[in-house]
Amino acid sequence: MRNAAFGALAGLAGGLVFGAVMAEIGFLPTVAAIVRTDSSAVGFAVHLLIAAIVGSVFGKLVAHQRELLFWGLSYGVLWWFLGPLTLLPVLLGEPVAWDVATARDLIPSLFGHLAYGASTAAGLALLSRKEHRFRLRPGLLARASAAWLLVAPVLGLGWRGLLVGALAGASYALIFGDVREGSGPALIRGAAFGFVWWVLAAVTVAPLLDGDGLRWSAAAVRSAVADLPGYVLLGAGAALLTCWLGGLSRAVFSDDVRHALEGRLAAGGRVISIWHGVVAGLAGGAAFTGVMVAVGFLPTVASLVGSGSAVVGLVVHLLISQIVGVTYAVFFRRRSFDPASAIGWGVSYGFLWWILGNLTLLPLLLGAAPRWSASALAESFPSLVGHLAYGAVLGLVYQRLEERVSPWHLTRSDAAAARATARHAQTLSAAPALWSLITCVALLMPILVS
Secondary structure (H helix, E strand, C coil), rough: HHHHHHHHHHHHHHHHHHHHHHHHHHCCCHHHHHHHCCCCHHHHHHHHHHHHHHHHHHHHCCCCCHHHHHHHHHHHHHHEEEEEEEHHHHCEEECCCCCHHHHCCCHHHHHHHHHHHHHHHHHHHHHHCCCCCCCHHHHHHHHHHHHHHHHHHHHHCCCHHHHHHHHHHHHHHHCCCCCCCCCHHHHHHHHHHHHHHHHHHHHHHHHHCCCCCCCCCHHHHHHHHHHHHHHHHHHHHHHHHHHHHHHHHHHHHHCCCHHHHHHHHCCCCCCHHHHHHHHHHHHHHHHHHHHHHHCCCCHHHHHHHHCHHHHHHHHHHHHHHHHHHHHHHHHHHCCCCHHHHHHHHHHHHHHHHHHHHHHHHHHHHHCCCCCCHHHHHCCHHHHHHHHHHHHHHHHHHHHHHHHHCCCCCCCCHHHHHHHHHHHHHHCCCHHHHHHHCCCCCCCCHHHHHH
């Protein structure tokens, strides 16, 4: 009951933020229609009641989680699907709004739900975890800010990119602290954080600074979606660099040797892990091949080596799939402990490679500019489906191969117990919320670019 009460209070705080958005976009009379009226005041009261109820459920669900931001964002997107797209039409006696056109018109509500989720998560963190105060270390702030500032110019985001890099680096250090996680989880965390900053900076703050007001319409979002790949890559690259700088700092300046010893003991079988990545990448590439054949994309891949043959394209595609599989093995070694986590990390990594590979590196290698426009994103949607399928197969096959090999110093029962403990710890972290948020972003792409 304590968690539910805190959640309800946090939900009210999030409801106030969301209510201001709903008043701006004129959605309160639609909410008021639930109780057969069109009064904005009644709609606001109904909205706050719903926000408190939804917040109490959130408080119960995440009572034992160590991080709340990405859980709140994922929860907000979930309720966008459940609320205005499903339950609200049913309560008004209309069919569910599960088509792209209706969802596109409700994009302002989507961002409002994201704001509700983030605000509710922040309120719940302050209410239920007063002992966990923000402890900002100067060294961590310097590493995070430097990492974001170093990556921002590479992506060509201009002076606003530098400003976003500085602010995002400081907020990354403040919100997450010194998270000791592997390179792979850092990549996915950074990609999700990049999406958050795209919503905050490109979609919300930039129009306000230009004097255009809150522009969350479908047309405005479609014009801003060209910046989304840059923000995702900015977040992923900066988070990875922050992770590496943190590991280097601990290795050089820390006098506690336990972490170094633990890493050395866990390092056995790295070559075997790389071979597992080769096999898993080949399996994922085989699954991806069906999509590439269906859309006739193999000749484009063959053009990387100066050919136009589909057979050559298939060979090049499978080679690239194995290389990406090796990077997955390097980044996500011993990070997936069951099929669910394997598919979660794999799908998230596949989405990241859709942006990095198909939209960025492939055009650059062919002598063209990155394909980040809304029309290019729409045309590349079949490739997104293929990358998600590739990632799912890659993660699942790699996990099945990895769990068959136990460290030399552990018995099978001890290895199984260690995996169960690690799986439980991962469940309490932000990892499942990261997978969910990245998957939702992938599902939202047809809506954002339509």
